[in-house]
Amino acid sequence: MTASSLDPRRPFGRLLTAMVTPFKPDGSLDTDGAARLATYLVDEQNNDGIVVNGTTGESATTTDAEKDATLRAVLEAVGDRAHVIAGVGTNDTRHTVDLARAAEKAGAHGILVVTPYYNKPPQSGVQYHFATVADQCGLPMMVYDIPGRTGVAIETETMVRLAEHERIVAVKDAKGDLVETAWVTKRCDLAVYSGDDKLTLPLLSIGAVGVVGVPTHLFGSATKDMISAYEAGDAARALELHHKLLPVFEGFFRTQGVILTKAALMLQGLPAGPVRPPLCEASPAEIARLREDCAAAGLTLGDAVTAAAIESHALSTHHLGATE
Template sequence: MTQHPFGRLISAMVTPFAADGSLDLAGAATLATWLVDEQGHDALVISGTGGESPTTSDAEKESLLRAVVEAVGDRARILAGVGTNNTTHTVELSRAAEKAGADGLLVVTPYYNKPPQAGLIAHFTAVAGATGLPILLYDIPHRSGVPIATETLVRLAEHPNIVGVKDAKGDIAATADVLRRTDLAYYSGEDSATLPLLSIGAAGVIGTSTHFVGPRTKQMILAYERGDVAEALDLHRQMLPLYTGIFRTQGTILVKAGLRALGLPAGPVRLPLADATDAETDQLRQDAKAAGVDL
């Protein structure tokens, strides 16, 4: 049976900023409430890469997490993105997130310094032992530079606090093997791969375009689970232009452009990201329209 430790529909929520680039906590609470109450999200990731975690301070991460937990923590699971390429720092962020009320942690593979698999095991094990929170590993080698190998995932699955994976590896055979050999819950880390991953036992998605197509994405997941593959495939095809279009420039940039178009809290991005140009926003509107979304 597929496990759903954090539900089925999750978005890596963007972090709203004010016009001057400061943290917009009221906007974050408003956006989280909209995603949960109107878009049907089961959980949110706060301070993931989509939340511009590389450019927010530790204090900002804690304040943001507390604001979202207060706004929707009684109606959705809240995961804190705590992954860094420094094990000690990741442990510190994990403990702070637990104190701030997080329900779980998303821990990305240490990036840039390219640790060996033995280092990954030691890193993730140290983080998993630092709190009592359940953990999703984030396997995204095209950004981190290092994949989490199958044997590493199988070994890490033995830790009681490591309950799943956000999978953006793009290797469906490797993912199928891990699902065959462990009880880890897999969440697609690439919007367009959600349906294929469901076919091998995935639990759902931690998405980007799901800021705009959350209800239909959940409908697709539930249709597949009840055996209505034709409906699931039809929904996948409907949303595909936005599943892929949201990444034409960069996911966070275009999500914020779309939210601004809808009059929802978003604000600018922080450098080194750059706000969407008029042409990029127009293209986003076209991709969204092709997916049945009016921006």
């Protein structure tokens, strides 16, 4: 799949989920679980695409080999039915290029590249980073603008220049600045995907085309209905669905999104497993609130595991550096 073969308006579809990386109880990689979860997201939650090895996939604490294994498992499970986007971003341009090439070799349909974090490069360095990765890899790229995590925003002028690259086709926008995003949609043809679930509908109103979501693990179909309603011109219906989903748009992020997402998936009997340190498992109080949030959005979470069992992962699985 090349950039030129994609729909330029929505190159990766409308609804994508930033998938968690399932681990076994001992903290090692669960590739079978990754395949089953990806299948569920496509077949039952109506996802057009899946982002593997992103922030919600705990990319900060998985090895390069684990990233490759997870990507290949997901590609084998759903690669003929959905866009599979590999998260390859690091704060080292050379390492990012290596991961991008590995993703291309594995058969990924695109790459997600986050702004370099911690070292806080100037805008010239930000542009160099993205352009270099795009030059060295043949896959279409979605850049990821999330200054709350990286410490550096991609300025509008930089975004406009990046859009000139034939393989930089989209941006996952978690900047939270609707005015700047409106300038981006006005000045260039990058496909904008919301990177903040609660801002998906507002972003659609200024030119965004979809979302890379997290509550979409369990609320994907409803989120897609909201996007479809807006695109069909039924703003009232889209707003109604937005209001219905607000409790989970906010609730999944009362602590780190992956923590509560994995808790919700485990309660539903879906592959997830523990998180890796320094993250820690959801507490019983957090799970109780998560149940309330999901119920308010129309989903009663199951009891495949208990809240105490989820919390006990943190106490019983000392899985630093665990690998498959």
